[in-house]
Structures are given as structure tokens and as C-alpha cells.
Amino acid sequence: MTTEAQYWHADPALLARYIAGALDAVTGASVEQHLSRCESCRRSVGPLLEPGLVDRTWAGIRDAVERPPLPHSLRLARRCGLPEPTAVLLAGAASLRSAWLVGAFLSLSFATLAAYVSGGTALAPFLLIAPLAPVLGVAAAYGPRQDPLEALVATAPYGRTRLILLRTLAVLVSVLPVTALLGLAVPGPPWLAAAWLGPALSLVPVLLALAGFVGPRAAATVVLLGWSSVVVASTRGGLDPAWPVEAGQQGVYLALAVAACAVIAIRLRIDRQRGVAL
């Protein structure tokens, strides 16, 4: 639509009365009708309004438009008290994206269903997936293969280590409660519902420690293969379905976790390349 040349314009006094509300509806409507077609009269309205009002509105528009909205999960976390800068950092993390969470939830649900339907004999899927979900989430939280922001993260005061730990925590917080709830539906002795936590909480430090040497992808592959073989071996070997999480094994996982944390701590201390330890 082109603006037609207007041969008549509202004079400032009329506009002032319009804005002051001193015009009746019909006259006011005429002014409005005119304004909707006349660019220059529209521009004359600005100076007649309360000073600062239009600018104040613009500040709000600019804020809403410039800053991308946080993903839903983070908005929820903000309501629960997550500090704002932390939310901004997490918004850049891949593993919190809904797709990953939904995928993890779905696979866990299927595994739980399998265990439930089989009356407690087919525990392998659940025991396989439940500890691996957080591990894979943490590996994914490292970011794409060549994290585009790698160089900047490494040289920022916040610290790469701290960022990775933050993301790890975020993954654990988002995945563990869901898994725990699903674990309650798995038939078997009551301690089974929480027993998967043992390997889960020890495989994560193992992943972090290994990732410091060979990178997150290779580390994740190692952990994946290692845990899978434990679970598969237990089913093949005619052992109790819950063998991988029985008391004896839990002791091993605890020892592994302690060793992994020790490795991480030592590395942090001796590595000259500060902040690249993880």
C-alpha cells in the first residue's frame, strides 16, 4: 500500500485535544480514521504524548526481542530458584534440549515396561539403560565434537572445568528423579528401585576422568561397552537378573568412583594447562 499524498492535515491543536480526550467519539473517530492513513500526522502525535512513555515501552520491546527465550525446562528451573546467569550458560548445553530428555525418558519407560511385563526376570534392559542415561547425557553436555566455543570457554574466568561440572549436575538433576520414579515400577525386591544408582553415580566420574585423557566421545564409548558387557555377561552366565547391582558389585562401583575422583583431583592439581584437565 502506498501512502497517498494528503492534502489535509490535522493541526496540532486538534491533535492535542484528541489526545487530551476532549473530543467526542465521532470527531475522535474521524481523527483516528485520518491517522490511519496519514504518515506525517502520525509522526506529530509523538511530541504530544507524555514524555518518556514511548521510550519506556520501546525498552520493554527491545528486551523481549533481543534476548532469546529460555527453553521450558530452564524456565521451570528459574522458578525453582536457579540463578539467572547459570540459566544462560545451561541454555547453550545440548543435553538439556527437550529431544534428548524425551529420548531418555522413552527408552527408560520401555525398559521399565519390559521388566514389569516379564515379572522381574527381564531386568537387563532397565539395568543397562538406567545407569547409562546420565552418562550419555553428561558426554553429550560436552557439546559437539569441535565445540565452537571451546577456545573461548577455555580462556574465560568462569572456567571450563566448572562449566562441565555444572552441566553434569544439570543432567543428573534432570534424569535421576525420572529414573527413580520409573525404578519404583520395576518388580523385585525393594532395594532394586534404588540399586541402579550405584553404577549410575560411579560411571559418571569414570566418564569424566577418562574424558580428561581421551575426550568425551571415546570415554563414553568405553563406559558404554564396559557396562554393556557387565550386564550381558550376567544374563548369559546364568546369574540372578539383579546380579549387576547386588551388594558385592556395589562395593566395586564405589571403589571405582573413589578412584575416578582421585584421578580427576590429581590431574587438576598437576596439569600445567589449567582448566583443560577435564
Add this chain to the structure above:
Amino acid sequence: MGTIPTVTDAALVAALADGETGALRELYERHGAWLHARLLRRCNDREVVVEVVQDTFVALWKDARRFRHDGEVGAWLWGIAFRRMVSRLRSRRDVVLLPEWDVVTAPQRVLPSAEDQVLLGVEYGDLAPALRRLSPEFRSVVQAVVLDGLTTKEAGRLLGVRENTVKTRLHRAKAQLRAALTEPQEGWR
């Protein structure tokens, strides 16, 4: 009369769709002020008006692609803004959503000033005095539907009446206006 071609509103909206805030700023410079004024005339709560204008431009930003280039950007913006305000204030009784038809203090009601005559003549022609003489029950539907651009359904919701009632009143209002136009004009026309 300028010889330099200025960017049209439609072109700005297209630039918006590409994500340029400069275009949004320019559109706001052109339309922000009068939207405030027109909304303020319907609602004297300034905070509400500020939020409505903000929401309108943010919606414009998000929906820029959907603008069909056959309409006026200004009218489109008013449509978004007024509907937003109506829905926001639905529950509040203390707020005016339709301007006063009779302004007690202004003497123009009886004797329109010279410039008002010109204005009315330009915009509404012969219709203006007929509009003035509309019966009260028709005024609000005419204001809502004809002047503010709501649909009959939306006007019904705003006025708290059924859509059919709005349609009937509108029909009768138009009949009244037509009748008024065929009568001989009094006074200054």
C-alpha cells in the same frame, strides 16, 4: 514533497521477517506513538497500554511472515493491539474501552468548530452528523465494529451480548444512518 523514495511499511515488515531489529525500530518510530494515543483514549490505565503496545510489537516481530501485503500495516497493528487490550481487560470493570460519545464539557456537540467541520467532511462526509444522531444502543456496536474493526463475535464478547444481538443492532444502525442521509441536512451543510 520528497523525491527520495522512503522505505514502505510493507518492506520494513519483510525486513523484520529476516530478523533485523533496525526495521522494528523504524516501524515503532512510525506507529508507536499513535498506537499509544489511540489506546489511551480507550483505557486510561497507562501500564496496561504500555504492556499492550509491547506485546503488539513483539507479536509483530514473531509473526512478520504472516503479514499479507494487501493491507495497511497501521490497521493491522491496531487490530492486534485492540484485541489484545480487550482480552486483557475483559474482567476489569473500571476501565473504559469505548470512547465517550457525549463529551460533557466540549461545546462542539452543539456547534462544531470550523476545523472540526473540515475534518468531519474529509473523513466521514455526510455521514458525520448522522453518526452523531445515532440512538445510544447502536453507538457501542458501531464504535466496536465499524470504527475499531472488531468482528461481530468479538464485539459481542466485549459488550457482553450475543453475536446475533450485535448483528441486529448493526443492521438497524445502518438503516438509521441511511434514513438520516436521505433527510435534508440542517444547518451548515
Add this chain to the structure above:
Amino acid sequence: MNVTRNTVELTGVGKRYGRKHALVDVDLTFDQGVTGLLGPNGAGKTTLLRIVATSIAADTGEVRLLGRDPHRAYADVTAVRRELGYLPQELGYPSDMTAFGFVEYVAVLKEWNDRERRTQEVRRVLDLVDLSDQATVRVGRLSGGQRRRVGLAQALLADPLLVVLDEPTTGLDPAQRADLRRTLSTLGHRSTVLLSTHQTEDVAALCERVVVLAGGTVRFDGAVTDMVATAAGRVWLADEPGDDALVSWQTGTGRHHVVGGTPPAGADPAEPTLEDAYLLMLGPDARRLRAPA
């Protein structure tokens, strides 16, 4: 934190990658002002900048940044990083981030925790690189030069005392380079700015001081004007290319620009440029750098 006279002190710094020596026994100090790092590909410019930016550690020698040893303790390196702005040579951008979102993310990494102040600062640096209107455009849809400017913007956050820019002029047109010059020279009043490039025009336009690196060693360290002076009397404009010239090419006027060697008959001495000095300094390698016009 007290700032010593020399912002950056490198003493006997060396770095090796397997068999290859990227840097050999480098002694340099940097202060306030804008310094250009010039050298062919593989000269060690990026390695040097990465050491100064605390991205990697030196193998040998001593490094002191802002009076601190970044290899000593985590607290020291963090203190240095608080005053550091770094634009790496290869910077990737998550394609679905907007320019504003990207710079804001880095601002949070730089511990700008107050949202209001952070927003103002992000807007300020985007304005410095003339990207205010593109703040909301996704980085994936920006041009190469615009992306480089986004990277530059994040390096300027908080007006750091130490600014390290690896090839900041890639993809910039002359007008944008002029803008960059203005920004950097203002910055240089208070901060130490180190930038690398292999274009002599960039150094001539942006820097007061120049360091020439080749093969991991420092070939020249001094003022730009001093470097140009080293080429005095060794550059001519002639009708034919010199036989033993280091390098020569034909200019738009038809005459030959001859650098080094003995002047051919009928040659007029020409005003040397930084490029001439650079070519002379690098000697036989110069032929590789200056492709026939």
C-alpha cells in the same frame, strides 16, 4: 590487582608440536598500544597468541601476564583471564544462536552476572562493531565478515587490559577496517592490544608497533616507521624488472616495482612501503609471498 609496567613479558619462550618447533627462544614484551604480529603461515603467530591468551602453555621459558605467572596457580590464571579479551583464529558459532545470544553467553562466562549491566554491555560492544541491527539475527545467517565482527565484539567485552586478536581483519571491507582502526586505537590508550595478520596493509593501518615472526623466531621488533626505514634505498620503479631483484612486479602504470638487488638502468628510487620492508626482511621466502601481479 596491580598492573606492572609491562603487561606481557615473554622470556625464552619455546613451544614444540612433536618434531616441529612452533616457537624458538622468543623474547618479547608488550605494553599499552596496538602491536601487529606479522609473518607467513606457520610462522608461529597463532601459537604465540594462544600462549598469551592462556589457551596453551609454553614448553620452555617464562611467561608473565599482567605481572602474574599463569602456570603457577589457578587463581593467577583466572585473574589474568578476567582482564583478557581473545578472538581465536578459528571461532565456531553455534548456528542457532543469535549474535546477541552469543555475546551474552560469553559475557556470562566472563562473570557478568547482573542482567541489566550485562545487557547494556552486550549492546555496547555490538554497537562498537556496528552490528546493533543484526543483534537478533541467527549467527548461521550472517555473512563471514559479520561473524568475524561478532567474534570481535565478544573480545571487546568489559574493555579488557589485554586484547589478543588472531586475524581480526578477515572478511572486513575497507570501511569496516577503518572502523576497527578507530576502535582499536581508542582501546590502545589503556589496553595492550596484540593482533596478528599476514597482510601488511592491516599492520600499516592499525598498529604503531610491529613484530615480524618467521620460522618461530623474531625477525624484527619495533615501530612501524622504523621497519619501513629498513627498506630505504632498496626499492625502485623501473622500466624493466631487475635481474637480481629479490622480487619485482609490474604496477598499473606499466613500470616495474623492484625490491632488492641492484637497480636496473633508468630506475627511479621509490618510496618504500611496509610491504617492501617485510619482503626484504624475509629474504628468499619473499618470492613465495608475493605472487606475480
